[in-house]
Amino acid sequence: MRGTHPLPLRFIPLLALLAALLLPVGVPLAPPAAAAKGAADPVRIMPLGDSITGSPGCWRASLWNRLRSTGYTNIDFVGTLGPQGCGQPYDGDNEGHGGELVTNVADQNLLPGRLAATLPDIVVMHFGTNDVWSSLAPDRILAAYTRLVEQMRASNPDMRILVAQLIPMNPSSCTGCAQRVVEFNARVPEWAGATGTSRSPVTVVDQWSGFDTAVDTYDGVHPNASGDEKIAGRWYPALTALLEAGPGDPGDPGDPGDPGEPSGCTASFRAVSVWLGGYQGEVTVTNTSDSSVPGWAATVVPVDGARLTQVWNGTLGTAADGTATVANASWNGTLAPGASASFGFIAGTPATAGAPSATVSCTARAASS
Structure with missing residues (x-):
């Protein structure tokens, strides 16, 4: 029958050209979805470490759900490894390789490829347990x-x-491990102070204080359910502080002192006990505002070259000049008007230091609207 032949193939490019010419001038074609990147992109967070982080590392599930339930929804946990259970829905991507030594990862140049595959904005690192077990020196780690x-x-x-x-x-198979962890942890704040920059801060998070291997692990090393909750609770305030500050903003510590901007809380210091080369101190934070606050952070500036080395009931970060910032723990952040919370710490001092003293201040986190 006439009139039923298909168009010759040579006509199709011509029709496409005519259609393109009919597009209004100045109307851009939409870019591929993969090429679009905007301000709404989630913050990419890499959990980095060994089996404590990744096998199965269920503190990550607890942390993820705690973040989401408190309004931190624009986040993406990233890593070349996937989830390993944990009995609750969560973003299980991670970089926790069971059995790895941080020294091997550095020596074998393993991290760059993992970073290139995942492009994190924040790294959450608990790494070195296998190195300590292997009796490697703190300097090498x-x-x-x-x-x-x-x-x-x-x-x-x-x-x-x-x-x-x-x-x-x-x-049970490593009688010297417990003390080696203590000795290594004591070196971390000074290393972080020398390594962090204003553009790329390094914040120390005290996962040691208040953690009991008899209660919080199933084998003296790996956390059980209670241990996972404690680890997540220590990461949470430090991580949310970064999420609230945003990239390139370490938190603007000068803001609380600006005229007309009350901090919402006060802080006081007392020395609990003193010995040659150190002392134990305590800081009490009090909510002075008229409403409940969901969290707080205290700044501790010790005198005579003292440096905080351990903190309990809070999460420690130390700057290069020795200034310490302690964020609330998961269980003592919410303060009603007039209520107080305290955290303790150990400070190391030079032999020439005088009586313990520190300048302390605090700021309260605003309630979510």
Whole structure:
């Protein structure tokens, strides 16, 4: 039958050209979805470590759900490894490789490829347990930390990094491990102070204080359910502080002192006990506002070259000049009007230091609207 032949193929490019010419001038074609990147992109967070982080590392599930339930929804946990259960829905991507030594990761240059595949904005690192177990010297482990931080910044100059003081370790097959963790953790704040920058801060998170291997692990090393909750509780305030500050903004510590901007809380210091080379101190934070606050952070500036080395009932971050910032723990952040919370700490001092003294201040986190 006439009139039923298909168009010759040579007509099709011509029709496409005519259609393109009919488009209004100045109307751009939409870019591919993969090429679009805007301000609404989620913050990419890499949990980095060994089996404590990834096998199965269920503190990540607890942390993820705690963040989501408190309004931090624009986040994405990233890593080349996937979830391993944990009995609750969560974003299980991570970089926790069971059995890895942080020194091997640095020596074998393993991290750059993992960073390139995931492009994190924040790294949450609990790494070095296997190195301590292997009796490697703190200097060597911290050199590996430095190498990894350099690689993180090569991937992202604005990388923000949370580094844990390791949870305690007391396996029956390693009688010296418990003390080696203590000795290593004591070195971490000074390393972080020398390594952090205003553009790429390194914040120390005390995962050691208040963690009991007899109660919070199933084998003296790996956390059980209660241990997972404690680890998540220590990461939470430090991580939310970074999420609230945003990239390139370490938190603007000068803001609370600006005229006309009350901090919402006061802080007081007392020395509990003193010994040669150190002392135990306590800081009490009081909500002075007329409404409940969901969290707080205290600044501690010790005199005579003292430095905070351990904190309990709070999460420690230390700047290069020795100034310490302690954020509330998960259980003592919410304060009603007039209510108080306290945290304790150990400070190391030079032999020439005088009586313990510190300037303390605090700021309350605003309630979510």
